[in-house]
Amino acid sequence: QVQLQESGPGLVKSSETLSLICTVSGASLRSYYWSWIRQPAGRGLEWIGRIYTTGTTSYNSSLKSRVTLSLDTSKNQVSLRLTSVTAADTAVYYCAGDDLLAGLYHGGQGILVTVSS
Amino acid sequence: SYELTQPPSVSVSPGQTAKITCSGDALPIKEAFWFQQKPGQAPILVIYKDTKRPSGIPERFSGSGSGTTVTLTISGVQAEDEADYYCQSADSSGTYFVFGTGTKVTVL
Numbered sequence: 001q002v003q004l005q006e007s008g009p010g011l012v013k014s015s016e017t018l019s020l021i022c023t024v025s026g027a028s029l030r031s032y033y034w035s036w037i038r039q040p041a042g043r044g045l046e047w048i049g050r051i052y053t054t055g056t057t058s059y060n061s062s063l064k065s066r067v068t069l070s071l072d073t074s075k076n077q078v079s080l081r082l083t084s085v086t087a088a089d090t091a092v093y094y095c096a097g098d099d100l101l102a103g104l105y106h107g108g109q110g111i112l113v114t115v116s117s
Numbered sequence: 118s119y120e121l122t123q124p125p126s127v128s129v130s131p132g133q134t135a136k137i138t139c140s141g142d143a144l145p146i147k148e149a150f151w152f153q154q155k156p157g158q159a160p161i162l163v164i165y166k167d168t169k170r171p172s173g174i175p176e177r178f179s180g181s182g183s184g185t186t187v188t189l190t191i192s193g194v195q196a197e198d199e200a201d202y203y204c205q206s207a208d209s210s211g212t213y214f215v216f217g218t219g220t221k222v223t224v225l
Contacts, residue, residue, distance in 0.1 A: 105162035
């Protein structure tokens with residue numbers, strides 16, 4: 001059974017860097033593609049980016065200058081780093097592992113991150 | 118930037134059929150995926166590659182596509198289907214993904 005758990009600070013100060021970790025159990029990082037998605041309160045889903053098993057990344061164009069995804073295969077973790085945050089980055093952040101073309105998708109329960117001034 | 122457009126809301130009586138559309142210029146050449154999200158929960162995949170149903174998803178969920186529009190159909194809607202639904206696809210170059218604007222399905 002594949003399980004994903006997001007972790008990190010729930011409160012980040014404006015202009016600082018948001019760093020989250022997604023710990024994966026029940027699957028190797030080589031088995032899926034890994035994505036981060038976020039959702040501001042009361043609003044829709046926003047795709048942040050995806051990292052492939054090769055380490056190749058793809059990012060939302062509106063966040064590309066501020067976001068970095070990475071893999072730590074020794075710890076079976078996927079990381080998100082978002083720099084220069086503002087109140088607009090306040091959201092629930094979800095990590096997900098998928099092989100969408102094969103109909104496989106595993107998502108974490110999400111973590112609320114609030115950006116304070 | 119690429120956009121996928123959905124109706125904000127759909128209302129349906131139990132047992133009836135709900136249809137949710139998703140429009141985007143690249144949909145004729147890029148696969149679409151549909152996610153269901155219930156309040157306070159993470160999204161789950163209900164349709165992949167336009168028309169396919171993942172393991173464990175009820176048969177009442179189906180997908181179709183025509184041109185720049187794909188459609189999620191829920192036949193014989195049940196109260197438990199009340200949720201937000203999002204389509205997802207890639208831009209024409211396959212460089213990045215995007216979610217649709219989301220549709221709230223209300224079961225009357």
